[in-house]
Amino acid sequence: MINWDNFIAFAIVSIILWITGAIFALRSSSESKAAMGFTVCGIITLGIFITGLWVFLQRPPLRTMGETRLWYSFFMGIVGLLTYVRWKYPWILSFSTLLSTVFVIINLMKPEIHDQSLMPALQSIWFIPHVTVYMFSYSVLGCAFIIALTGLLRHKEEYLHTADNLVYAGIAFLSIGMLLGALWAKEAWGNYWSWDPKETWAAITWMGYLLYVHLRLFGKTRKKTLYLLLILSFLALQMCWYGVNYLPAAQQSIHLYNRNN
Structure with a gap:
């Protein structure tokens, strides 16, 4: 069962994949497929955690600041990737990865109580x-x-x-x-x-x-x-x-x- 206790594993895998994608993007345009592939895998990894947390909590994980930070990191990965694909800026994945990683790390350093109730x-x-x-x-x-x-x-x-x-x-x-x-x-x-x-x-x-x-x-x-x-x-x-x-x-x-x- 995926819950907040598992977040560190998903976070580390996502960050490693995002950083790897950003490195490939910076190396050369010929490695754009690798950059996109690693970035997509990082997004999917965090998406799996969000989905699992949703199932565990039996409610959408959107109530607390920590939960909204999860969504921000997830969407930041997607938007950074789309910007990279559209405009081919090799550095954009580095910056979007940085922003996503910052909010993931904040969640790691400031864990919250995530209960199932919704007011x-x-x-x-x-x-x-x-x-x-x-x-x-x-x-x-x-x-x-x-x-x-x-x-x-x-x-x-x-x-x-x-x-x-x-x-x-x-x-x-x-x-x-x-x-x-x-x-x-x-x-x-x-x-x-x-x-x-x-x-x-x-x-x-x-x-x-x-x-x-x-x-x-x-x-x-x-x-x-x-x-x-x-x-x-x-x-x-x-x-x-x-x-x-x-x-x-x-x-x-x-x-x-x-x-x-």
Whole structure:
């Protein structure tokens, strides 16, 4: 039976496979198939653990921060691979592997109690699609963040076009996730939006990426400014995801699920 006690084995195998894939990607374009193969195997390994944990818990592993970090690492591997396949940047797998590995290591260093119960607020048809769509959007925007960091150093025009495509996809999924969250909030708490700290930071994040899209479509903004905007927006996303939990004002948030809401 796969449970949290088995995570270290799956984590180590996934990380080794991802790192091996990244090394092959950096070596030469002729070894792209090997890079993709190892990366896919790493994604599958983590996917098997998530599936097994789902079966063990008898609920979707989406409740705790540790569980959402699992999904982020999983989707980050997928988005990094898709970006590598589409744009052939040999370094992208190294950065996506780094981000995935960081969140896997956080889970190893900070284990959580994963029980089978779901509080009433989470027993909703909107729960699974809202969180999974959000995690996927976070992963896509994470790749946009990687491109922005690289663009600041290398100043290639193609990086900005790549960032455009990632942001357009990421903000589309982010918007869908927010809509699903609003429907869930209406069902669970009676209001579509309450402007609690998490929702406020979600709006800040969304507006940051919308500003980037606006500037790209209608403005003539310097590339450096656009890259910095993407970096700041991603930092706001991190604040929305987990940083807000450390704010005193967030302790009464309806989005804290470590108590019965």
